[in-house]
Amino acid sequence: MQTPLPMDLQELHAYADGQLGPEARARVEDRLAADAEARRQVDDYLDLNRLLRERYDAVLTESVPERLRSPKKRVWRPVAAAAAGMFLFTTGFASGLWLQNHGFDVMGEGDHVVREAAAAYAVYTPEVRHPVEVAADQEQHLVTWLTNRMGARIHAPVLTDQGFSLMGGRLLAFDDGPGALFMYEDAGGHRIVLTICLNEEEGKRTAFRFAEHEKVSVFYWFDGPFSYALAGEMKRTDLLNLAESVYRQIVS
């Protein structure tokens, strides 16, 4: 990858930043006495530190705006509000009850799961040559890799009874860090994806929820360390059938 910074340079930085023990500091001071270039370097670093603090320390004594003083219900900014509005619109019909019960506040907890799942579906399923990063013939490797990256055990549910076979999977980059994707295909070439991402409120469990995002149907739920979302372009009842199977296999 990248060659580490030579020790003598590391020490110059650590000296300027006051991060050396007495012994190392004495050693660097000896060196600085004999090496004009290194001395200049350290002086410049110290100057930079001073300049940065002079430039920005004033912020510390400014009065803090009201909105940063205590936790409050957020005032939605236009972009976030527009996105949330769209989500409300697209999911509103499907899960009106849930939204009625919770109102606007609930937006924070499911929208990104749906968005990420629908996006992953839209981006990866049309791929002809590289729909997955690791193919199903290396399933063990795939599962071990994703488990390591996600920090808790993951496995690929089996959906052959429903006519879908595992194609493979890939690592995703989600808001909160890594995410995992498994892709399945039926005999007719229809594909679905299961995305798994870290559960914002670890341990929280929810029932199934349904959302539709640009023609992509998504069932999602939160369970333990992860949230799960199954996305596909199919009838809600068909997708629900698959989601239930996934859910059962993950719980057991």
Added chain:
Amino acid sequence: MLYEHAPRLRRYARALTRNAETADDLVQDSLERAWRKRDRWEAGTDLRAWLFTVMHNVYVNGLRRRRPETVPMEEHDCADTQPSGQERAMGCRDVEVGLALLPTEQREVLLLVCLEEMSYEQVATVLGIPIGTVMSRLHRGRERLRKWMAGEDQARPALRRIK
């Protein structure tokens, strides 16, 4: 308790984003996120470091979603402000402009070390990178900023003094 850290978060955010409004939005988003996820913080560990981790994540995720904001560069003529009799080149150019020229990853490391005075280990934890990467980013960032301040950068022609 979280909100006691607002002034330091604001200072860092201001230097990171170069815009007071954007910076406060970032701080607000970070504090709200930290508040929502306060269970994640382990009591007894460094709350400040955790808050900076949260802010780093919020910032980086925001960058990923948005198109990068372009800031018009302004030439700063230092002819009038150069202190007389002082040979040192530092301070001739605006450190803020130089900072903005650095890649985000170098700017973050530099600010956590120089402004926040975090140990290199803390910076590695906050940014979720190995300490070796902290050192190389620190070095590249500092050297680049140093050259820029001294007018030695290759990216743009050195400013000429006007009498």
